[in-house]
Amino acid sequence: MRQSDEWWRGSVTYQIYPRSFMDSNGDGIGDLKGIAEKLGHVASLGVDAIWFSPVFPSPMKDMGYDVSDYLGIDPVFGTMADFDAIIARAHALGLKVIIDMVISHASDQHPFFQQSRQSRDNPRADWFVWADAKLEGSPPNNWQSIFGGPAWQWDPLRKQYYLHNFLKEQPDWNFHNPDVQDYLLGVMRFWLERGVDGFRLDTVNYYFHDKLLRDNPGNYLDWSQDAFRPYDMQYCLFSKSQPENLAFMERIRSVMDEFDARATVGEVGDTHHSIEIMGQYTSGKRLNMAYSFDLLGPNYAPDFFRSRIEEFFRKAPEGWPCWAFSNHDVPRHVSRFIPHAKDRDALAKQSAALLLSFKGSVCLYQGEELGQTDTELEFHELTDPEAINFWPHTKGRDGCRTPMVWQVDKPNGGFSIANRTWLPVKPPQLARAVDTQEAPGSVLNFYREILALRRAERDLRLGEIAFLDLPEPVLGFTRGTELVCVFNLSAQTVACDMSGALLPLLAQGAKVTDDKVDLAANGFLIARRTPN
Numbered sequence: 001m002r003q004s005d006e007w008w009r010g011s012v013t014y015q016i017y018p019r020s021f022m023d024s025n026g027d028g029i030g031d032l033k034g035i036a037e038k039l040g041h042v043a044s045l046g047v048d049a050i051w052f053s054p055v056f057p058s059p060m061k062d063m064g065y066d067v068s069d070y071l072g073i074d075p076v077f078g079t080m081a082d083f084d085a086i087i088a089r090a091h092a093l094g095l096k097v098i099i100d101m102v103i104s105h106a107s108d109q110h111p112f113f114q115q116s117r118q119s120r121d122n123p124r125a126d127w128f129v130w131a132d133a134k135l136e137g138s139p140p141n142n143w144q145s146i147f148g149g150p151a152w153q154w155d156p157l158r159k160q161y162y163l164h165n166f167l168k169e170q171p172d173w174n175f176h177n178p179d180v181q182d183y184l185l186g187v188m189r190f191w192l193e194r195g196v197d198g199f200r201l202d203t204v205n206y207y208f209h210d211k212l213l214r215d216n217p218g219n220y221l222d223w224s225q226d227a228f229r230p231y232d233m234q235y236c237l238f239s240k241s242q243p244e245n246l247a248f249m250e251r252i253r254s255v256m257d258e259f260d261a262r263a264t265v266g267e268v269g270d271t272h273h274s275i276e277i278m279g280q281y282t283s284g285k286r287l288n289m290a291y292s293f294d295l296l297g298p299n300y301a302p303d304f305f306r307s308r309i310e311e312f313f314r315k316a317p318e319g320w321p322c323w324a325f326s327n328h329d330v331p332r333h334v335s336r337f338i339p340h341a342k343d344r345d346a347l348a349k350q351s352a353a354l355l356l357s358f359k360g361s362v363c364l365y366q367g368e369e370l371g372q373t374d375t376e377l378e379f380h381e382l383t384d385p386e387a388i389n390f391w392p393h394t395k396g397r398d399g400c401r402t403p404m405v406w407q408v409d410k411p412n413g414g415f416s417i418a419n420r421t422w423l424p425v426k427p428p429q430l431a432r433a434v435d436t437q438e439a440p441g442s443v444l445n446f447y448r449e450i451l452a453l454r455r456a457e458r459d460l461r462l463g464e465i466a467f468l469d470l471p472e473p474v475l476g477f478t479r480g481t482e483l484v485c486v487f488n489l490s491a492q493t494v495a496c497d498m499s500g501a502l503l504p505l506l507a508q509g510a511k512v513t514d515d516k517v518d519l520a521a522n523g524f525l526i527a528r529r530t531p532n
Contacts, residue, residue, distance in 0.1 A: 004261055005260060005261045007048065007096065007261060007263070008048075008049075008096075008198070008263035008265075008288050008289060008361060009288075009320060009361065009461075009462065010360075010361055010461030010462045011048040011049060011096075011361045011362075011461075012046075012047045012048050012049075012356070012361070012362045012363075012364065012451060012454065013047065013048065013049040013050065013051050013096075013098060013265075013322075013361070013362070013363045013364070014042050014045065014047045014049070014050050014051070014363075014364050014366065015050075015051045015052070015053075015327060015328070015363055015364065015365045015366060016035055016042075016050055016051070016052040016053070016366055017030075017052070017053050017328050017365075017366060017401055018030050018031065018032070018034075018035060018052050018053055018055055018064075018077055019053075019063065019064075019401070019422055020366070020401055020402060020403045020404055020415070020422075020423065021034055021035050021038060021052075021366060021403075021404050021415075022034025022035060022037055022038045022404065022406070022415060023403075023415055023416035023417075023418065023421070024037060026416060026417045026418050027076075027416075027418060028416050028418035028419075028420055028421040028422050029076055029077075029416075029421075029422050030077075030403070030404075030415070030416075031076070031077045031078050031082070032055065032073070032077050032078035032079075032082035032083055032085070032086055033078055033082055033085075035052065035086055036082070036085050036086050036089045038404075038406070039086070039089050039090055039093055039095065040093070041434065042093075042095065043093040043094065043095060044448065045364075045369060045447055045448055045451055046448060046451035046452055046454075046455060047095070047364065047451065048095070048096060049095055049096035049097065049098055049197065049198075050090060050095055050096070050097055050098065051098040051099070051100065051200050051265075051363065052098075052099060052100065053065075053100050053328060054067060054099075054100045054102055055073055055074060055077040055078075055083070055099075056068075056069060056070055056072060056073065056074060056102075057069040057072045057073070057074045057075075058074055058107060059107055059109050059169065060074075060076075061107070061167055061169040061170070061385070062166065062167055062169075062170060062385060063383070063384075063401075064100075064102075065100075065102050065166075065170070065202065066102075066105075066106070066107035066108075066109075066167065066169055066170045067102050067106050067107055067110065068106070068107040068109040068110045068111075069110070070103075070184075070187040070190075071187065071190055083194075084194070084195075087194070087195045087196065091195075096197035096198065096263075097195070097196050097197050097198075098196065098197060098198040098199060098200050098263070098265070099191060099196050099198075099199060099200070100199070100200050100202055101187075101188060101191075101199040101200065101201050101202065102202040102203075103173065103184045103187070103201070103202075103207070104165070104172060104173065104202065104203045104204075104206040104207050105164065105165065105166060105170040105171060105172045105173060105203075105206075106170070106171060106173060107169060107170065108168070108169045108170070108171055109169075112124050112127055112128075112183075113128055113171050116130075117155050117157055117158050117162070118157065118158070119158065120158060120160070126174055126177050127173065127174055127177060127179070127180050128162055128163070128171045128172065128173060128174055129162060129163035129171075129172050129173075129174045129209060130158065130160045130161070130162050130163075130174075131152070131160060131161050131162075131163070131213060132160055132161075133154070133160070133161060139151075139152035139161050140152065140161060140213050141213045141214065141215045141216075141238075142215045142216060142234070143163070143165075143215075143216060143234075143236075143238075143239045144216075144229070144230045144231040144233075144234055145164060145165060145166060145167070145168075145231065146165060146166050146229070146231050146386075147166055147167050147385050147386055147389055148229055148230075148231075148389045148390065149230075151163055151164055151165055151239065152164070153168040153171075163209065165203070165206055165239065165240070167385060172206070172209070173207075175207045175208045175244070175245075176208065176209075176211060176244070181248060181251060185251060185252070185255050188252070188255055188256075189255055192255070192256070192258075192259050192262060196262075197261065197262055197263065198256075198262050198263035198264055198265070198288075199264050199265075200264075200265050200266075200267065201252075201264060201265065201266040201267060201287070203267060203269050204245075204249075204266030204267055204268060204281065204287070204290070205240050205241045205245060205266075205268050205269065205270055205277055205281070206239075206240045206269065207242075207245050207248060208240075208242040208244040208245045208248070209238070209239055209240070210238035210239070210242060212238075213238075214237075214238045215238070216234040216235060216236055216237055216238055216239055217234070217235050217237055218233065218235065219232065219233050219234055219235045219271075220235055221235075221271065221272070228390050228393040228394055229390060232271075235272055236270070236272070240269075240270065241270055241273075241277055245281075246280065246281070246286065249266075249281055249286035249287055250284075250285055250286055252264060252286075252287070253285045253286055253287070254285075256288075257285075263288045263289070264287045264288050264289070265287070265288065265289040265290060265291065265322050265361075265363075266278075266281050266282075266287045266289070266290040266291075267290075267291060267292075268281065268290050268291065268292040268293075269292075269293060270292065271293075274292035274293065274294055275292060275294060275308060275311045275312050275315070276311075276315055276316075277290075277292070278290040278291065278292055278312060278316070278319065278321055279312055279315045279316025279319040280316070280319075281319075282316060282319035282320050282321070283316050283318045283319045284318065288320060289320050289321065289322040289360075289361050290319075290320075290321065290322065291321060291322040291323060291324055291363065293329075293330070294308050295308065295323055295324060295325055296324065296325065296326070296327065296329070296330045296333075297330075297336070298336045298337070298339075300336075300337045300340045300489055301472070301473070301489065302470070302472055302473060302474060302475035302487075302489055303472070305354075305358075305475055306467045306475065306477075309321075309358060309359065309360075309465065309467075310467065312360075313359070313465075320360065320361065321359075321360035321361070322360060322361040322362065322363055323355060323358050323360050323361070323362055323363070324355075324362065324363040324364075324365070325351055325355050325368070326364075326365040326368055326400065327363070327365050327400075328365065328397065328400060328401055329397050329400075330397070330400065331374045331395070331399060331400055332365075332367070332368070332372055332373055332374045332399075332400050333351060333368070334347055334348050334351070334371055334372065334373050335373045335374040335399075337351060340473075340489055340490055340491060340522075341491055341521065341522050342491040342521045342522070343521070343522065344371060344373070345371055345443055346508065346509070346521065346522040346523075347522050348368075348371030348443045348446075349371075349443060349446045349508055349522075350487060350489075350508060350522040350523075350524050352368070352369075352443075352446065352447055352450055353450050353485075353487070353506065353508070353524050353526065354475070354487050354489075354524070356450050356451065356454050356460070357454075357460060357477075357479065357485045357526060358465070359463070359464070359465035359479070364447075365400070366404055367404060367405075367429075367432075368447075369443065369444050369447040370405070370432040370433075370434065370437060370443055370444055371432060371443035372405075372429060372432055373428060373429070373432075374395075374399040374400055375398070375399045375400075375402040375423070375424075375426050375428070375429055376399065376426070376428075377395070377398055377399055377402075377423070377424070379391055379392075381398070381423065381424060382396060382398050383398055383422070383423065384396035384397045384398045384401075398423055401423060402423045402424065402425060402426070402429060403415035403416065403421055403422075403423065403425050404434075405425060405429055405430050405432060405433040405434065406433060406434050406435065407433055407434070407435045408430060408431070408433040408435060408436050412425045413425045413429070413430045413433050414433070414435075449506060450506060453505060453506050453526065457479075457483060457505070458480075459479045459480030459481075459482065459483045460479055460483065460526075463479040463480030463481075463483065464479070464480060465477050465478070465479055466478045468484075468486075470486070470496050471496065473488060473489045473490035473492075473494065474486060474487065474488055474489070474494055474496050474519070475487045475489055476496070476498075481529075482528050482529050483505075483526065483527070483528060483529075484498070484502060484525070484526075484527050484528070484529060485524070485525070485526050485527075486498070486510075486517055486519065486524060486525045486527075487519075487523075487524040488509075488519035488520070488521065488522060488523045488524065489522075490521065490522075491521045491522070492521060493518070493519065493520050493521060493523075494518075494519050495516060495517065495518045495519070496516070496517055496519070497515055497516055498515055498516065498517050499515055500515070500529050500530075501529070501530045501531070502517070502525070502528070502529060502530065503527055503528045503529075503530045504525060504527045505526050505527055505528060506525075506526045507523075507524065507525045507526065507527075508520075508522070508523055508524050509521065509522065509523030509524075510523050510524060510525040512525065512527070
């Protein structure tokens with residue numbers, strides 16, 4: 001295998017949320033031409049690839065994660081010619097292009113589902129997951145939907161229930177049917193032939209379900225403090241993460257290997273054994289990378305990060321992780337981690353240095369490079385079904401999806417000339433516009449610095465990681481044989497003893513004297529060991 005074929009190993013991918021990146025036509029919604037217009041900004045960061053959320057035709061019940069046509073572009077985003085232009089522009093800038101592939105479920109408007117629901121004996125009758133009601137009319141088992149209520153919807157036309165792990169408008173494909181697998185692999189092949197460099201596989205562990213439709217047991221973890229939906233009260237032993245999924249991961253890999261230098265990254269959505277599942281899915285001839293939600297929560301403690309990384313490489317020495325602190329499904333990490341900081345910008349810089357020092361690949365979410373925070377929205381401003389269904393117990397996902405801000409003195413932060421954008425731009429976000437952060441010392445320029453260091457230092461991308469036994473709240477580890485990374489994950493000043501002389505490569509609030517390092521609040525040091 002050529003080294004260039006493994007470009008994804010140790011790579012950094014920048015996630016674009018198309019509705020919120022740049023609006024080129026003034027309708028208040030971001031689009032493909034807008035993405036192409038702003039790719040220069042992404043390239044200036046020094047990342048390796050972009051990933052953008054779905055742009056396929058969709059009724060937008062779940063903002064594009066309900067696909068009605070896998071082989072087209074939704075008019076709200078543009079045309080196939082606009083998509084091709086992004087591929088060309090990105091490649092000219094040295095960026096790989098990864099697209100979101102949402103194949104665990106489709107839209108109920110997909111023509112194959114519309115055909116499937118017509119009868120129990122049509123050519124696509126078993127392309128989705130159908131089951132009879134119990135004798136008294138209730139759903140076939142106790143599985144719950146993530147967005148609230150049972151994971152089963154009664155269809156009066158077919159007189160059966162169909163499975164939907166998410167919205168009722170998102171029926172699950174039946175992966176136990178080989179024809180379904182073949183069809184969806186053909187969809188992937190279509191986009192690979194179009195020039196994409198890989199796929200982010202949405203909810204990759206939801207593909208298969210238990211054929212016996214056995215009830216899920218109760219959640220043995222302590223969910224009582226955080227649960228706001230019945231879904232959280234179950235251990236989803238039978239509704240997802242089934243063993244049959246492993247063979248399908250191998251089928252995906254076979255398709256990818258038909259093309260040069262392509263990559264996959266799977267999203268593992270599971271509160272139980274997620275790190276172990278990541279390892280299973282990336283070992284052998286399966287996916288190239290996987291990530292979970294483990295690092296997308298509020299935990300910002302040394303022992304937590306150490307345990308997640310060590311567990312992955314212990315259980316999957318041949319696997320490969322992709323770590324992220326933020327994405328379009330969770331509150332922005334600066335807002336989540338702020339209890340551990342005195343200064344927001346210092347936290348934004350430290351969390352970037354921390355993430356980009358971990359062994360594995362990394363995904364950054366648009367706006368992270370600005371130190372962006374979650375937007376506070378009122379109920380009437382929401383679009384996210386999760387927030388609408390569970391308000392006020394959750395604020396949902398809209399807060400992290402508000403438009404990218406480019407120019408502080410332009411309407412809507414330069415995102416759009418529309419009178420109203422699909423989600424509002426508010427003053428706290430506007431204050432962090434790109435054009436306000438071109439000065440030295442900004443969060444934006446720090447991201448460029450740390451990404452340049454990661455490119456320059458092979459060990460930061462590919463070197464082995466070994467954790468140092470340092471007292472809380474300090475997290476320390478080595479990368480390769482020479483690099484030492486030390487982080488004070490607190491709002492207090494700390495000091496720690498280090499063995500050997502250190503040459504700082506990048507630091508914040510760090511003072512090195514002899515064998516000691518003093519770290520200010522959210523201070524850190526990335527250094528090279530030097531001969532005594």
